Amino acid sequence: MEFAEFAARAAEIEAESADLAVVSLLSDLFRDADDDLSTVARFVQGRVFPAWDSTTLDIGPRLCHEAIARAAGPNVSADDVEDRLADRGEIGAVAASYDFGGQRGLAAFGAGGQDGLTVAEVDSELRALAAASGSGSEETKLKTLYGLFNRTDPDEARFLARLVLSEMRIGVGEGTVRDAIAEAFLVAPEDAAAIRDDDVDTETETAARERRDEAIATVARALQVSNDYGMVAEVTRDEGESGLSEVRLEVGRPVQAMLAQAGTAADALDEWETAAVETKFDGARVQVHRDEAGDVSLFSRNMEDVTNALPEIVEFVEDAVDEPAILDGEVVAMDDDGEPLPFQEILRRFRRKHDVGRMREEVRVELRAFDCLHAAGDDLLTEPLTTRHDRLATVLGPDSDAVSDLLLSDCPDEVAAYESEALEAGHEGIMLKNPDAAYSPGDRGKNWLKRKPDVETLDLVVTGAEWGEGRRAKFLGTFLLSARVDDESGDDEFETIGKVATGITDEELVELTELLEPEIERESGKEVDIRPSVVFEVGYEEIQASPTYSSGYALRFPRFISVREDKTAETADSLERIERLAESQ
Numbered sequence: 071m072e073f074a075e076f077a078a079r080a081a082e083i084e085a086e087s088a089d090l091a092v093v094s095l096l097s098d099l100f101r102d103a104d105d106d107l108s109t110v111a112r113f114v115q116g117r118v119f120p121a122w123d124s125t126t127l128d129i130g131p132r133l134c135h136e137a138i139a140r141a142a143g144p145n146v147s148a149d150d151v152e153d154r155l156a157d158r159g160e161i162g163a164v165a166a167s168y169d170f171g172g173q174r175g176l177a178a179f180g181a182g183g184q185d186g187l188t189v190a191e192v193d194s195e196l197r198a199l200a201a202a203s204g205s206g207s208e209e210t211k212l213k214t215l216y217g218l219f220n221r222t223d224p225d226e227a228r229f230l231a232r233l234v235l236s237e238m239r240i241g242v243g244e245g246t247v248r249d250a251i252a253e254a255f256l257v258a259p260e261d262a263a264a265i266r267d268d269d270v271d272t273e274t275e276t277a278a279r280e281r282r283d284e285a286i287a288t289v290a291r292a293l294q295v296s297n298d299y300g301m302v303a304e305v306t307r308d309e310g311e312s313g314l315s316e317v318r319l320e321v322g323r324p325v326q327a328m329l330a331q332a333g334t335a336a337d338a339l340d341e342w343e344t345a346a347v348e349t350k351f352d353g354a355r356v357q358v359h360r361d362e363a364g365d366v367s368l369f370s371r372n373m374e375d376v377t378n379a380l381p382e383i384v385e386f387v388e389d390a391v392d393e394p395a396i397l398d399g400e401v402v403a404m405d406d407d408g409e410p411l412p413f414q415e416i417l418r419r420f421r422r423k424h425d426v427g428r429m430r431e432e433v434r435v436e437l438r439a440f441d442c443l444h445a446a447g448d449d450l451l452t453e454p455l456t457t458r459h460d461r462l463a464t465v466l467g468p469d470s471d472a473v474s475d476l477l478l479s480d481c482p483d484e485v486a487a488y489e490s491e492a493l494e495a496g497h498e499g500i501m502l503k504n505p506d507a508a509y510s511p512g513d514r515g516k517n518w519l520k521r522k523p524d525v526e527t528l529d530l531v532v533t534g535a536e537w538g539e540g541r542r543a544k545f546l547g548t549f550l551l552s553a554r555v556d557d558e559s560g561d562d563e564f565e566t567i568g569k570v571a572t573g574i575t576d577e578e579l580v581e582l583t584e585l586l587e588p589e590i591e592r593e594s595g596k597e598v599d600i601r602p603s604v605v606f607e608v609g610y611e612e613i614q615a616s617p618t619y620s621s622g623y624a625l626r627f628p629r630f631i632s633v634r635e636d637k638t639a640e641t642a643d644s645l646e647r648i649e650r651l652a653e654s655q
């Protein structure tokens with residue numbers, strides 16, 4: 071598919087606001103994508119790599135602005151691009167406002183559309199760019215990007231710029247892609263029409279909806295186990311439902327973690343009568359994969375590969391496990407007496423790319439596994455928790471300290487006693503789980519409840535900052551924080567809720583500046599706008615209603631605790647959670 075065609079279809083989808091119509095346009099695009107189907111299914115979400123693959127393009131706004139400036143001509147600088155961005159508000163519009171030559175330029179030389187960019191070419195150039203590393207890689211990235219922009223017309227430039235910054239903004243979220251895959255290749259056209267047509271009788275429409283929902287559920291299951299929209303789109307088209315039912319977990323390919331809601335023992339026992347109770351370890355989530363050959367890989371909750379940062383966990387698993395397996399758990403840190411250390415200590419280990427050996431001496435980490443998703447060729451996602459936990463004990467050995475203790479109880483006093491014991495031992499609370507529930511990847515449903523008696527902290531996205539004064543002028547000092555606004559369409563919005571400047575050491579200021587500087591989108595005087603990507607954990611005394619910030623709330627006495635390296639802007643706390651917390655104060 072020509073990239074120009076992709077851009078035209080993306081523009082059409084962007085202009086459509088009705089959900090069903092978006093799904094329909096997207097399913098048409100998928101049907102027409104032929105050999106490029108898997109690439110197109112990722113591009114519409116602003117992704118070059120599958121969701122399970124932690125490879126990134128590693129292109130910050132600065133680099134992208136520079137490439138646009140180069141393609142725009144010798145009189146244009148990155149600062150000019152940023153000025154236009156301040157005016158137009160979004161990088162696609164800025165890229166489209168320059169004349170890079172593109173298709174028209176080539177046509178003028180008699181090359182016709184022949185030399186226009188194709189979707190496959192954009193994909194392979196961006197993949198090559200992602201592979202560039204080491205000294206000179208910035209320049210290589212810049213050259214590749216510049217080369218691509220140079221060949222675009224304004225419509226293509228709009229979507230190329232958004233794609234490289236992973237912000238497609240066409241109103242297509244994961245749910246939309248899932249529905250469109252089903253509609254394109256599984257749902258009968260007459261059913262799709264019956265759902266859309268207002269004049270169809272209710273009975274026909276209900277039956278059509280049921281069949282469509284079943285098709286969507288089949289696609290959803292394959293997506294849950296694979297996290298690969300491109301592959302699932304192709305399997306749906308080429309092999310239909312039978313192919314989808316064959317999509318299995320793959321050792322070495324991370325799965326989204328199942329998440330928990332806040333809840334109490336009373337909630338749990340009312341709902342399930344018997345609850346599975348576990349210690350809530352104050353660590354960082356880790357998914358352990360051990361393959362047939364004995365190789366171990368570890369993934370963070372972002373599905374990022376953290377194998378190299380945690381050699382002692384790798385060694386432990388190599389020793390303890392002798393069959394292929396996928397385990398879910400927490401990495402906890404210990405002091406010399408075996409007492410749990412705070413969570414921030416572990417994140418320091420997760421982040422570590424150099425000096426792992428030295429860090430290993432300073433912060434000792436251990437695995438606490440609480441779930442088993444796959445063992446010896448069996449996918450266990452749909453098995454009840456109790457069965458999965460039994461398998462976990464077989465995989466790691468029934469007496470292993472690495473296996474969580476699971477108490478099955480229908481007695482409130484027993485659960486309360488378990489909780490006090492956990493807190494006394496220095497843990498942050500307990501988890502209450504439905505013993506019969508399946509493992510639902512990526513889902514924050516009612517089957518897992520977390521109970522933390524202490525004051526909650528918030529995980530907020532940094533969307534702005536201010537340069538410091540005097541000796542701190544080279545460092546970003548005050549950080550503007552925002553909450554995520556849940557949006558089904560997948561284009562997250564962020565609303566501001568406060569600024570944080572306390573709790574940050576001089577050393578941290580240097581680190582935070584290094585982390586955030588490449589994400590700067592705009593500067594005006596001392597103030598900068600920052601692309602939402604970095605998440606801070608912050609403490610506070612109270613959440614107050616306030617007109618000062620766009621969320622309608624402000625934090626009283628916010629203080630910086632840590633960077634949540636294991637979270638992305640999309641998994642930061644939502645405004646909805648803040649509203650709930652504010653109400654419950």
Ligand code: ATP
Pocket residue numbers: 329330348349350351352353354355400440474501520529
């Ligand atoms: P969330 O993970 O829910 O988005 P969060 O990262 O701030 O939020 P918490 O609210 O503290 O974490 O609690 C949920 C997390 O607790 C889980 O994601 C997991 O990493 C961790 N956890 C610790 N012990 C367990 C356990 N026994 N079972 C499941 N999760 C556990």
